[in-house]
Amino acid sequence: MPVGTIGSVKTMSPKELIEDTQAQIILGNTYHLYMRPGHELIQKFGGLHKFIGWERPILTDSGGFQVMSLAGLRKITKDGVKFQSHLDGSYHMFTPEKAIEIQNAIGADIIMSFDECPPYPATKDYVAKSLKTTLEWAKRGQDFHKFTDKQALFGIVQGGVHKDLREESAKALIEMDFPGYSIGGLAVGEDKKDMFEVTEFLDPLLPQDKPRYLMGVGTPSDILINIANGIDMFDCVMPTRNARKGTIFTRNGKLIIKAGRYKEDPRPIDDECTCYACQNFSRAYIRHLFNSGEILGLRLATIHSLHFYLELVGMARKAIIAGKYQEFMTEMVPKLDTLMD
């Protein structure tokens, strides 16, 4: 899922997202949309789809991760989280019910339970207590959610890098019978090995017939490895944010477009790629746009990176259907993390 934080997948138009990247669903951030333009305004416009001109599915997070990590002053209690706006320092409070109320107003197709995402590192004792709170909040949110026919509310598995806590979390949420399960609290600073161990551990525990969404992950190779561990859905700012900084993902590794060696390079970013950027523009031109501060450079890098991410998961899907996922992953993963010449 491309990330459309504040109601726009950065640099892209909805038309391009569909035509140039084949995005099927995008993500919006509840915290950011609550701050700007506000969920009441979005509701007045008939929901986020109408407000931003996007007819395909949308998923919103619960705001939990953002209020923990972004906001300055914050205080976690049994009832919820008090925090200050990163924009004007004003005080706000999210409770499990409030997070659902906001997401009901925003109107995404898939919404999230309000959770506490513990920092990393944290003591096991802290993670266990935090998990207990998150499970209570999941129940309160589920009880509050009225539009179960229109908006699928996912529960979020927490528990840090501790398998016993992850198991406790998964079992309790499965008991509550959510239509889908998110895995939160990963990609927050732990070793990748620990992340992969958690998803591998959770694979047999989570229902086979319900989607599993790994929140905030990740690099192309992270995605392929976690697909092998049973994950169905991902969101990450990496393809868009890194593209805007000039690091472009390709099937052959990362390309640093501002590098001097591309100054006169007539090749596209990836000569096998069918995206608008690769079909029409050279590395030399895109490098020139970046070095001249031209927005079109950010756009072309973003188009390619999103197109590549979505093509990669499309290839993964085909490989799974063909029963060749292991070979596919073995071939692709080593290349993806390299730096291109």
Add this chain to the structure above:
Amino acid sequence: MPVGTIGSVKTMSPKELIEDTQAQIILGNTYHLYMRPGHELIQKFGGLHKFIGWERPILTDSGGFQVMSLAGLRKITKDGVKFQSHLDGSYHMFTPEKAIEIQNAIGADIIMSFDECPPYPATKDYVAKSLKTTLEWAKRGQDFHKFTDKQALFGIVQGGVHKDLREESAKALIEMDFPGYSIGGLAVGEDKKDMFEVTEFLDPLLPQDKPRYLMGVGTPSDILINIANGIDMFDCVMPTRNARKGTIFTRNGKLIIKAGRYKEDPRPIDDECTCYACQNFSRAYIRHLFNSGEILGLRLATIHSLHFYLELVGMARKAIIAGKYQEFMTEMVPKLDTLMD
């Protein structure tokens, strides 16, 4: 002509320029392209059209205006202009021959003679001397230009706000028989009344069967009034630059998109407009994008403004053909300069 200063019409892709604004020709700035990426590199790529992926016509200015106005230290001699790069302070010199050599390498369809654009205000004596130099440079550039079958070299009429000097300039250039005539040195600070008087004065002097290009003009009403004075071609950064600052031109006046009164406004920028921005997005959403620093806001404002400018000149063309230009102008001009509610 939308302005593509450094090889990109800011925020736009070539595809959008064609599909969403119907641009027939764009402008590139010789000074900027010489600095970045350099005319030799552009030539290696087969010219600017191929380098930037734009198959329709391109016009380049001569660099004269930019080296006079943008560059820091500059010294004008009979032979040309010495100046310092605005990027790194390095020293360069443009001569009439060099300006043509660079434009030959860039390969635009229409290119400009190297001229001195005198500052405003300037003494009449200064303007007269400057004009003499510009006429000598026009001749030198014409003698140097080798690709007359591929690139139409226009002469530039100078002379400030002085009709006798403008007449002297026009007659000398007509004598040299250029395929088109530019009018430079206007929109540099003089009263609009003076600008219109100059174009009106030049109208009967310039050949009827050759295009006249008024450089760097202007607002929508400037364009309509100058069309009445016989101008065929215009370029200006206003639709793109002002759009990025949040001032959007419409047939009903200027719309300041960040204004609080549009916070909940469900209407498009212009409800009669057929552009991508107006067909798909509300003022409230575009305002939200601007206030959140989202690039899509700049893009939508730019698409609308360019679409409007090009639609406006299309309407002017139709009105001329129908023999109703005066009525058209009388109806449109008063609205164009107002501020929308």
